[in-house]
Amino acid sequence: MARQQAKARFRPVGDGSKHTSEDTFLREEMQLAFRNRGIPLEALRYPLTPTGMHFLLTHFDVPEVMEESWLLNVGGLVSNPLTLTLAEIKSRPSRTVPVTLECAGNGRALLQPRYISQPWLTEAVSTSEWTGTPLKGILDEAGVSDKAVDILFTGLDQGVQSDIVHYYQRSLNLAEATRDEVLLAYAMNGEDLQPQHGYPLRLIVPGWYGMTSVKWLDSIEAIPRHFDGYQMDQTYRYTVSADRPGEPVTTIRVRSLMVPPGIPEFLTRTRLVKAGQITVSGRAWAGRQSVSRVEFSDDDGMSWRDAELGEQVGEFAWIAWSYRWDAKAGRRFLRVRATDSDGNVQPSAQPWTLLGMGNNMTQRVEVIVSKPAPC
């Protein structure tokens, strides 16, 4: 009886009964989306994202790594260049740090017009416990010259973007590279890195968007200038036009997500919830800042109520939140928004940028609340 009622009232905004669409995503976007998966939002329930569910972003191909001959080269403007085996790196002092990584392009596909790239909606975020040796110790041992400006990290993966053939490379300035929390990580959730996450060694830069955490490290080089390679200066920028440089994308902006409550409609993902008290929960994070507040709305952001903050998984990892929601029958648009310790609040609409980077507008979840079954 109750089941039939629920079925009759289920009318999502998207049309789940229609099996064709004019809301076209390009084949190129679909190819990228298969290679680079996000988390199912229900995975937000885990403090540490199970390794196999961690989101993935690989620009080119997962490179073939020759395990026996793999070495990390540390050179450039250093007095004592190093060549380290994985065993040598593993025998150095180690730290294990839970870190929330988010792709800078998360939310891109919600923008209009949409930049053609990995079409993330909201799901490019995960938290893992990374184990590695602090980069600072290695840089100290290599003796970085005071002429060095940037530390350049080169991955083993090579490809072409905007007609430029290049290895995946990013740099950090010296002050950023020598922060205590920056790791050369060889383990994720207590196990060797999986191939797609950077085996045998990757950089982990807590608080920064994911592009900085270079996978499949091949070399680390101290250089006398700002690195201006493709992945550094020609993308990962906040810009509104292709001929304006804009600002570089750096640390993660405050954001929160909920585990969509109830049950989903297969195609639209609209939710079906029974009227009454239910607990809605999720995670919030803010890069290097902490999350000071999370609020919940069931009227599409017209009014907000404070959610309760729960376990903070780590200094650079997300915090749990929950809200006791009195679900009243009808169509509801749920939103959640977080505020960071600097007072930055998630916007309800995203200011448009060309590359669709650093999006943090409030998540919107459509819910159909069915009337309680008659007794």
Ligand SMILES: Nc1nc2c(c(=O)[nH]1)N[C@H]1C(S)=C(S)[C@@H](COP(=O)(O)O)O[C@H]1N2
């Ligand atoms: N060598 C290399 N490192 C890389 C990338 C890459 O394509 N090649 N992608 C970056 C981007 S954009 C992100 S968001 C993170 C994703 O890390 P994950 O795939 O382990 O989740 O890796 C970063 N490190």
Ligand SMILES: [Mo]
């Ligand atoms: Mo990314």
